[in-house]
Amino acid sequence: MDETRHRIRERAEQALKLLLSLTVTFMGLLAVTFFIGRVVPIDPVLAAVGDRASAESYAQARRELGLDRPLYQQFLIYASKALRGDFGKSVLTSNAVIDDIKRVFPATFELATLAALLGVLVGVPAGVAAAAKKGSWVDHGIRFVGLLGYSVPIFWLGLMGLLVFYAKLGIVAGPGRSDVLFEGLVPTVTGALLLDSALAGQWEAFRDAFAHIILPASILGVFSMAYISRMTRSFMLEQLQAEYVNTARIKGLSERTVVWRHALGNAWVPLVTVIALSYGNLLEGSILTEVVFAWPGLGSYITNSLMSADMNAVLGGTVMVGIVFIALNFITDILYKRLDPRAR
């Protein structure tokens, strides 16, 4: 009895600690973004009223933006609003930032998910093969390709991809997310165009969306593939040195079964966490990819807003990415504890 009570208390304490640390991290996130927003050498009023407005309309806009108050007041207002999901209005789009984020996030999500999928589909088998043939040319080749994926500037790869596959070969669609022709044809359900068009049975639109997404997703996927194949290789090596693998081999199981079923079966646990973490990196990598491909996602949103001193939007977007990062870390932790028998 006492022990259960003790355990419940421990659990509660853990949960509380976790909640506290999440809150502190979140507040830190807000503080840093706020600080950045205030040191920008750009006049935010200018973004709102234009270059040749009169002195009164300038002053009026300044008041409306709350820029005439003391700094700490501005922060308190900012933080309390942000906690309610209110990041103010974007100057650039004149929408609430949170609505803008809701609108653009699915595009980034779709891109990153497909990239992660490609990364896993290619990266895991490559990593397994490299580990199974450790030291051979296969291993070196895969390591080389993996490191190459780490080393290529993604914006450059994107440009070269457009040059080859769109301009020269013409086998994929150009920048953007879909052709104007399909605008308004597909009802928005999930916000992910591939899913939405499939759900609506609009196969033309699906084909078009696929032709647009495949190149940026592949290019983004190269990075994730590099990371996942390296991590897979190292996890697999660990497993392949383990006792049970030897036992399995001695029992006469084929090498293929040993590697792919037994060792990979066990390596999946840490691998899942790696994939989740790489997902966060993909969100980041998508910034430059989106700029190159004019992909209307969160990355484009942040950079566009940045270039126009639309700080509400920049900070809202940054906080959003930060939240996804925190959430991913959190989920990874839980997954790890759930899946790994030793951690339980």
Next chain:
Amino acid sequence: MARAKLKGSSFKRLATIIVAGLLLIGGAELWAAGASKKDMVVMAWQIDELITFDPAEVYELAGMEMMANIYDRLVYLPSDKIDAPQPGLAESWKVSADGQTFTFAIRKGAKFHSGNPVTAEDVAWSVQRAIKLNKGPAFILGELGLTPENVDQLAKATDPYTFTLTITKKLAQSFVINCLGSGVGSVVDKKEVEPKAAGGDFGNAYLKKADAGSGPFKLTTWKPNELVLLDAFPGYWRGAPSIKRVALKHVPESATQRLMLEKGDADVARNLGPEDIAALSANKDVKIRNVAQGAIYYLGLNQKNPNLAKPEVREALKWLVDYKGIEQSVLKGTRVVHQSFLPAGVLGAIDSNPYSLDVAKAKALLAKAGLPKGFKVTMDVTNSFPTNVIAQAIQADLAKAGIELEIIPGDNKQTLTKYRARNHDIYIGRWSPDYADPHSNTQGFAWNPDNSDSSTSKLLAWRNSWDIPEMTKKAEAALVEGDTAKRAKMYKDMQLEHQKTSPFVIMYQDIWVIAERGGVTGFEVGPSSDYVYYRNISIK
């Protein structure tokens, strides 16, 4: 076994099926494209600057163009003859003997997109609204002496189809009409917008993303940084537009715009760079048009910098730009050398380009100024084409006379912030007139009533701390001159003086190069975004 089989006949069959499937999908796409593409014109255009659709607030070039197609104004300035105003929503107008009261007869039968009829009440409210909202473009109507306090008295509907406007000071008549003919003079549907007002914003929050106009097109979709869809308004008083839909797709890169045009993904490309224009000129399916624009590229030399304040240095810099060389190599037909502050096409414009690259002359002038070895100076540059490239070319030119130019790049808002605070040395800028009257640029380049830091009008002469009481007086005299020929002469004289003495190295006038696919006709492009019309576009 299975693998062997697949290598044989099954593999072939599979390949056939895949190929047939692909053809089917491809064919279906062609069919779909053929069916709907004739009804829609797709423009590839850099429209990330678009931030609002409220005509009382729009101040961006793309936005002004939208206003010209969604809204109507009292007068209509045709894109090929903007100095000959024609009736718009006003069927006719009269000016009182003292030249201070304008009476407009409003057209009967014109309808807003909501179905409401256009009345004088809507016109009066639109003017009052623009003045009271006091957003970016309000100053254009403010030039007429309208203020939030007096506008209700001065701009009003005397009956449902008569609108009168009284101005408080004497102004050239053409100037008044030109101001009303610009985007801020758009007539807004009062019945539609007024109920949506919140907190004294005159419906500004609503109208930022919506339309309440009577123009040939309705705003259907706006996805910022992505897309604008305009659909034809069948009930337009001049008759329904020829095209059903205009799609404006945000494409930031010139090279991509060109590819889309070549592949038929776009019908019109709006921001082509010189290289892409050259590449397209060989393409028989594409037509290329050059339309001179009002915008002017210049260097602003801050007179707070002691070196730049010396008249000899100012002149030397004018001799240190390879105007022709840059035009022919980097700009290639997208800008043309122009060295006076009024763009060609505007009343009073002159065709005088006295300066060219002359290093010896510049060195002599620098020596005279006591700077024979040159000096160090910075230049704030907006990091986009063409200013970034022009700046680097100028950097190399100045170096020939020993002037060490450091380029400080930034995005538009950053450099502008610094410029407006007068913290720059040299600023390379683009200035476009706000309305089709010489006063717009004169006010910018040659008018500075108060050179103190607390001045309320911070236009270009002020930004470069150029204190010019004499020239300011001349600018104001030209504004009220009733005789058009005399007025033109006054502007010509001012420009010749300005060319010699000003701290502005005026370099180029903009040319808008429009590339269209062969079948596209009727796209009317004027010398500024206020006068670009989609109504007659059709696709064969």
Next chain:
Amino acid sequence: MEASKTTLGAWLSSAAPESPWQAWCGDAWRSWLLFRRNPLAMAGLAIMLALVVLAAIGPLIAPADPLAQSLGLRLSPPGANGYILGSDELGRDILSRLLYGARISLSIVLMVAVAVAPVGLAIGTIAGYFGGPVDTVLMRITDIFLSFPRLVLALALASALGPGIENAVIAIAITAWPPYARIARAETISIRNSDFIAASRLQGASPLRIIATQVAPLCASSVIVRVTLDMAGIMLTAAGLGFLGLGAQPPSPEWGAMVAAGRRFVFDQWWVAAMPGLAICAVSLGFNFLGDGLRDVLDPKSGS
């Protein structure tokens, strides 16, 4: 007498070193032998050496002034008009610009590494050594910075500070230190209760002195491995900032900015963007090969 006659090799591989110096050299020698067997690592080392040499003598071997414009010969393809790698939009020699740019890239990477490693080391060791509230506060701050996507934060910072190499370095450094703090902390915790530290504590050494003289040097090797692995990332982030116009200023031949400038011509004059892109790729590949090889040698737990 005996020792002086034996070869250097034997001295290095001696199983019974006679001095700590010899032991250290022997360790390094064995690591080197291990390292030398790894072809990728050797390739990385070669690339790095080449970069350092090019950065040093680049100005001597460059065929032209990297800033000299020749508007008439702009956008010449590789091999034409005497431009080995072609010319850019202002007729500048791309090869010369790449050679000069090597210095910029190398100095960005070095400046970030020099700025970041000590800061991360200091924060990590202090947090690890003291534990308790100090640890909590410092690690919480670290976590906050870790929770930011690196490029987004660097972007926001670089735009806040204004464009320029120094500011890009600061922006990258601010986003790059947290992993070092984590590594250093983990290492510190594992050694803080060891005997030799207890001994110096008993001798009355101050905590800061212990951290500086005893703890930090022991953490250094894992931090160095991490730095090498990180260099490619630093370089790519810098190039990304340059690409977005937030890095080096024109006419400086920074590689990322060169790619950005070539973007306008990518479909026709592909070399303007392709050449600097390849350079970035080659060098960061070199960093990665080297880092990977070093890790295999110095940190055998992870990987091969």
